[in-house]
Amino acid sequence: xxxxxxxxxxxxxxxxxxxxxxxxxxxxxxxxxxxxxxxxxxxxxxxxxxxxxxxxxxxxxxxxxxxxxxxxxxxxxxxxxxxxxxxxxxxxxxxxxxxxxxxxxxxxxxxxxxxxxxxxxxxxxxxxxxxxxxxxxxxxxxxxxxxxxxxxxxxxxxxxxxxxxxxxxxxxxxxxxxxxxxxxxxxxxxxxxxxxxxxxxxxxxxxxxxxxxxxxxxxxxxxxxxxxxxxxxxxxxxxxxxxxxxxxxxxxxxxxxxxxxxxxxxxxxxxxxxxxxxxxxxxxx
Numbered sequence: 457x458x459x460x461x462x463x464x465x466x467x468x469x470x471x472x473x474x475x476x477x478x479x480x481x482x483x484x485x486x487x488x489x490x491x492x493x494x495x496x497x498x499x500x501x502x503x504x505x506x507x508x509x510x511x512x513x514x515x516x517x518x519x520x521x522x523x524x525x526x527x528x529x530x531x532x533x534x535x536x537x538x539x540x541x542x543x544x545x546x547x548x549x550x551x552x553x554x555x556x557x558x559x560x561x562x563x564x565x566x567x568x569x570x571x572x573x574x575x576x577x578x579x580x581x582x583x584x585x586x587x588x589x590x591x592x593x594x595x596x597x598x599x600x601x602x603x604x605x606x607x608x609x610x611x612x613x614x615x616x617x618x619x620x621x622x623x624x625x626x627x628x629x630x631x632x633x634x635x636x637x638x639x640x641x642x643x644x645x646x647x648x649x650x651x652x653x654x655x656x657x658x659x660x661x662x663x664x665x666x667x668x669x670x671x672x673x674x675x676x677x678x679x680x681x682x683x684x685x686x687x688x689x690x691x692x693x694x695x696x697x698x699x700x701x702x703x704x705x706x707x708x709x710x711x712x713x714x715x716x717x718x719x720x721x722x723x724x725x726x727x728x729x730x731x732x733x734x735x736x737x738x739x740x741x
Contacts, residue, residue: 526578530718532685536574537719543567544684544719545728550738556684556724558593558655571597571683574718575653576604584678585648588612588670590637590662593655597683601653610644612637612652612666624668627661637665644673652677656684657715660701667710677713684724685717 530536543564549555561567579587579601588610589598595611602609615623615635624636644650652666663680670677692698705711 533723541723545726547728572600575601584651588652590654594653598653624665627665639669644675646674648675649678650675652680654682657682658686658689659699680715682717687720
């Protein structure tokens with residue numbers, strides 16, 4: 457849209473040199489205004505009669521930007537993580553020299569609340585439809601996060617623990633082979649954006665079973681989130697006896713699913729003080 461610019465001039469006014477300069481200036485300004493208004497008309501399109509066209513921002517790109525911002529705010533092994541790590545002692549347990557015990561921070565309400573707040577802030581920004589917690593420690597962490605986000609909490613349990621379920625395939629963990637996890641039918645719907653929560657990720661076997669369940673239900677795993685991530689299993693050297701989480705996820709078709717951990721083994725240095733007569737009485741689960 458352009459607006460006509462009219463400059464009224466009398467013949468007498470053209471005879472004066474000073475008036476000619478004014479006229480020239482006015483004409484220049486008039487042309488400039490026409491150009492500017494024409495440019496605005498091109499840039500600002502009028503509303504069309506087509507009410508079916510709705511221009512919306514790219515939600516995927518928006519989520520990625522928010523995720524990047526939060527990654528900068530709450531870095532793995534950052535200041536908040538270092539404060540939390542003090543409350544994650546390790547024990548020799550189940551034949552593992554360093555078994556990290558979440559009972560340390562569960563006994564400290566302020567620390568537990570801080571962990572919940574960090575997770576809530578992250579997934580409120582990213583956007584999810586439900587929180588799926590893994591049997592059993594995911595049942596401790598998941599519900600307060602789901603409640604704060606006002607989202608449903610979904611249990612993923614071992615076979616035979618819940619009625620009306622579907623089951624994923626058998627999977628491997630650092631402890632050996634396990635039967636698949638189960639979820640109740642109808643809890644995850646097609647297109648649902650699901651957050652999977654557990655206390656710790658090592659080889660990723662349990663998480664891979666949970667991811668398979670979500671995909672069986674035609675949902676989308678937004679992210680797998682854990683308080684502790686053991687980085688040694690992400691991509692160990694070829695000659696290492698450790699299994700590669702990256703390799704196994706790729707083989708299973710889960711390499712599109714991100715994993716986020718707040719604390720890594722690099723800063724988990726709090727060795728538990730063992731009482732006299734301590735016995736490793738851990739059983740496989």
